[in-house]
Amino acid sequence: MSGDERTLASPSRAGLSGNGQRHPWRAPGLLFPLAFVLLLAVAMCAPEWFTVLAPDTVDTDAILLPPGAGHWFGTDELGRDLFSRVIYGTSQSLTIGIGATTIACLGGISLGTAASLAPSLLRQLLVRLIDILLAFPELLLALLVIAVLGRGPVNTLLAVGLSNIAGYARLVRSQVLQVKLSGYVEHAVALGEHPWTIVIGHIVPNTIRPLMILATIGVGTSVLAASALSFLGLGVVPPAPEWGALLADGRNFLEIAPWLSLLPATVVAVSVISITLLGRRLQVLLAKGDTP
Amino acid sequence: MTVADPESRREADLLPSQAVPLLRVEGLRVAFPSAQGRTEAVRGVSFTIAAGEILALVGESGSGKSVTARALVGLVGPRAQVDAGAMTIAAHDGRVVDLLHLTSSAWRMVRGREIGFVLQDALVSLDPLRTVGREIAEPILAHNLLPKSLVAAEVKVLLARAGIPDPEVRAAQYPHELSGGLRQRALIASALAARPRLLIADEPTTALDVTVQQQVLSVFAELARAGHGVLLITHDLAVAAQVTDRIAVMQDGRIVEAGPARQVLTMPGHAYTRRLLAAVPSAATRGHWLAATGNPPVRETVAIDQRPLLEVDDISVSFRRPDGSPLNALAGVSLVVRPGETLGIAGESGSGKTTLGKVALALQPPDRGEVRLEGGPWSKLAESARRPLRWRIQTIVQDPFSSFDPRYTVERIIEQPLRLRGDLDGGARRRRVAELIDLVSLSPELLARRPGTLSGGQRQRVSIAQALASEPKLLVCDEPVSSLDVTTQAQVLDLLVMLQGRLRLAMLFISHDLGVIQHVSHRIAVMEDGRIVEAGTVDEVFNNPQRPSTRRLLGAVPRLPGR
């Protein structure tokens, strides 16, 4: 979740700079990230559009070829076309990313809301629980889940998702508290609004919106986390073409065929950057007209 | 207050007082690049300040007064374009320094040493992470005026001169540990530490209580007597009247009128000055409109019903401070508000006024005592029984923005109370919203806008429209005009008075500004430390105050001459 938690904590601090009005967010255009993310979405659903070659076709005559005409990203040690593997890996990596973020969001919202609005004793307990969970680095929690469940794509999804719940829970809680203590909630009471109207009409919408934006950025982080697990050999197992696994494979040939690692890693980086930029731009756009 | 400082008098005597003015500005222009090309904030301003003289630059927000002040110390920002026919200051060594086109290192020699700068609210204008002593020592060290070993002693001397008791203790404390008045004096001391002859103060007393303000203003008077020149920037004509020798009135980047204080205030020449003076609320303006809008000159006096609308009966509220000790916000407060009348609640910060407002609205349960609305229980009701009755009593606050849901448009905001009634369909609601926005004199095209895009005055009107939507009997107003410019404040006050007459609205009007209270109230209660210390009609309390604290409070209020 890197620095994004603080972006949520103070929504006016949109983007990388402080007050969105003092330094208007100078994205290198919204166009490129949006286009790239759309490309990824298409690659996820219809990989055949991008490449005719299959990702697991072994071709012993074409081992370790550098990027060239027939193979845009070159080939690996078994002669498999790297570009195809990357394309087909998109689906794996993004599915895990989106799935993990969904789990983390839903879990975080439930836990965070309960920890904010529940009656006193339960609330104390839940807040402590969140604090305890937050004492663990997410990677370690994910590793723990893997240790219990074993490897594989589904378990990786669960591991990354569960490990991020506490982070979202804390954000939800701080946002709900901020809203609860804000002037307009008290004013709504003075107007005579019913508590349920206040929760559903004011608290939830004002809490959800920043959360949704953060979840968008969170997809990128989850993709990174999943690929980290695969890289360590504890996530998605070969021969599945998940991006992190591709990187792990390529590491062994770093001296003679660096493209095997560098190209998939570049794809990961560009994807995450695009998703993050998109999320931040959304945040700035939605915050317009919020502060005088 | 301390005696005039002999040292600075000596310095001042070196300067022939009228022959060479301390500060000379001619044709100052400041422009900023903007979306439309160039915006001129200051359009040709000229004035001089002599040693021993206080000049007040008076204007509303957007007049360019603060920009002018900052231009004099070269702190208008890197993108500003500053130009003038002349802008000079007479320096310590006798030469005249040209303030135009100085390099940054040249500016560093001028700032602090020739010109001192004081901002408002020392809580944020002093570095909260450094001790008061180090803040005051900084200019001395920056200009290498004393060897390091002698600085600490000098700091104590400066603190004492500023009228701060126990300087050794205070020097080691942090700004948040000092009271508001002491903090502001420490800020002034830090501005004077390197002995500049000219002091520029930008709204130095705006964040202070009236009694503290009086003390701080007297510091400026002392400084002038000691030979300093002072440029006082303020939006408050009465404050200017208090201490200044000459006044210059600014509007839209120009000085529209300037002259000796007495003359400008009693015989204003320019229409804007006249408007500004007319807009200042006080006892003398009661019964008159503040912003001349062509309405009949005297408001109709409202026939006041005798049956009480709101009864506050011996209310006490106490809170727990972070360190565990109790804070008695309200102690045995009783009052009555009748239909159609305005009860003004006056008092300084910490007197409990806001808590009283919250108790009246049943947003704060009292520890003891009871509040009754229209004869029936109010504070004792369960919230579910009270909710359907809340339409009777509504509120407007100092910062209306904080009471709006950030996602709502103006239309949605005004509609909010109407949705609670359930007997109005969409069409009926829209019609009512149109009525309301007309009632507060706002254009219907604002309905689709978000409150963040409106001005302060417009936002307050939206807040009033929302409050009136449910046709309440009583409006609790908690400092509703304190953040507004004088002319905007006048318009909003006129609006409230008009609405009271038209709708027979009762008001519980809370304000620290005694002029506003005097103008708008029928009866007054003065609060201090959670108690009502004086109550009665406006005339009774203001002309014949019983308690010494009230007399002190009234005496501290800056007055315009002739009021």
Place this chain on the structure above:
Amino acid sequence: MHGSVRNLVRWGLRHLGVILAVLWGAATIAFVALKLIPGDPVSILTGGENIVDEAERAVLIQQYGLDQPLAVQYAHYLGNALIGNFGRSYQYRQPVIDVILEAAVPTLQLASSAILLALCVAVANALATAGRRRVLRTVLSGFELALLSSPVYWIGIVLLALFSFQLHWFPVTGNDGVAALVLPVIALSLPLAALLGQVLRDGLEEALSQPFALTVRARGVSETALRIRHGLRHAALAVSTLTGTLLAGILSGSILTETVFGRSGIGQITLQAIKTRDMPLVLGLVMMSALVFAVINLLVDAVYLVIDPRLRRTTA
């Protein structure tokens, strides 16, 4: 000053309470995880692969109280954890705590050097670029974003590929000596420096736009002095919300970097422990990490009390 001493004591006790709560929670989570693993408890403890004869089985059952009711096992487990006994690692045939401590040394070297480097780079970066020319800022912001979005291990791989394989400046793997430390430290510190730099710069710019900054400038103080003497302290406060994230980043970054560069340390033993299902070691690692986390949080909070006097609730 009586009030402030009392406040300090209260603060200390509260934080100690939090540490204990965290440790207890960690132990409970570890215990729950242990019990959730499907299969024979004895083989879980022995790594699953190893074949154990009856005698050893009986010993283990006795030692770990596997025939006792769950609540007793839990109490047993907690008691052991308190005295630092996490059992024996079946892989290394040593007490878990010894294995961890031994592996912690190279990791500590790596992590502390990386933090130091990251801090220096971030502070220099923030000081130089806060509020300065837009072009420089945008370029650096973009760079930071790239660093934060790239997989940590990728940076390591790129550095390896370039500086070790192509240019042969540094050894490819190994733990000995400063030369082997250079590339891993750079790889680990870059994302940290990016995050820190971002937050410090934002914090610095926020501070420089406050009214007190105007007051300081109006005294004739230079911009540099303003930034260093006043701004940095305020910027440091902005970092406080990030401590958790930073620590997590350091720990996971260390694991990944050690893997890329083939260094021994906590990373290596964690991965091995998980691959071989050496549960006592895994659980010991979980507890250790929680302890480190809680203690460092305590230290950081103490530092903030020093920096920000407003946090010391003395009665004025």
